[in-house]
Amino acid sequence: MHRMLESERRFVGTTEECFTHFINQFPGLEAARLLAEFCFPGIAPANAFANLEKVLAWQMGKFFPGGDALLRLRCFLHLTGRYDVVEFKRLNGDAQTLALTVAVGLAKPKEVEQRLGYDAPSRPQPQGLWRILVQGQGGYAQPVEENIRALNAELEADRITQIQTWQTSIERLYEAAEPAQAQTALPVPAVTPEVAAAFVRQIAATTALGNAIRGNPEATQAVVLATRGGSDIRELISLLESFS
Numbered sequence: 001m002h003r004m005l006e007s008e009r010r011f012v013g014t015t016e017e018c019f020t021h022f023i024n025q026f027p028g029l030e031a032a033r034l035l036a037e038f039c040f041p042g043i044a045p046a047n048a049f050a051n052l053e054k055v056l057a058w059q060m061g062k063f064f065p066g067g068d069a070l071l072r073l074r075c076f077l078h079l080t081g082r083y084d085v086v087e088f089k090r091l092n093g094d095a096q097t098l099a100l101t102v103a104v105g106l107a108k109p110k111e112v113e114q115r116l117g118y119d120a121p122s123r124p125q126p127q128g129l130w131r132i133l134v135q136g137q138g139g140y141a142q143p144v145e146e147n148i149r150a151l152n153a154e155l156e157a158d159r160i161t162q163i164q165t166w167q168t169s170i171e172r173l174y175e176a177a178e179p180a181q182a183q184t185a186l187p188v189p190a191v192t193p194e195v196a197a198a199f200v201r202q203i204a205a206t207t208a209l210g211n212a213i214r215g216n217p218e219a220t221q222a223v224v225l226a227t228r229g230g231s232d233i234r235e236l237i238s239l240l241e242s243f244s
Contacts, residue, residue: 012084039072075103104162
């Protein structure tokens, strides 16, 4: 069961509990977009929609991530400063720092395994890194611990910069959501996938924006998917503009 630390206003729970609490605070797509960008780094823009769809599938309970994406999701929630993720807190300080180093894209998992010596013939543990970072199992040998500290120290300056950049983006997300949450006016009603598809066709035929989305099936697909999360017309227009 999750709980809220009132003194610090931090939500305490498992990764899934914290994710559900986080994503349900934002009725639009911006939170899902930011999560997709963080959890699937280095992805070509053409695949950005597929990654957004994955995050929305997590939100709808269709499945939950594992491996790299799960680690990055935990780190993202930690970086908000509003969550104590149980699985992340189980890691010792050095392992938490290493997890953040990997999550912000400063080192690929395979590279980290090599640096820690997990791919050495004398220590054949191909899942060693994930045993530490994802499963939270400690007890690694002293040479590995020393390598973790050395790697963390080597990348400290870059890690701090990347963390600050992401935390700035996260704070902007919360700041943008505050006026919407405080609004007392009646909300703009959400639209159905059928109405959204008709809306896209109308825009494609009658507006300048249509030049950018006409013949682009991803635009129509993105809008239809957005309606499943309860997006309103204004959010749909913003989404379509992202294809221009």
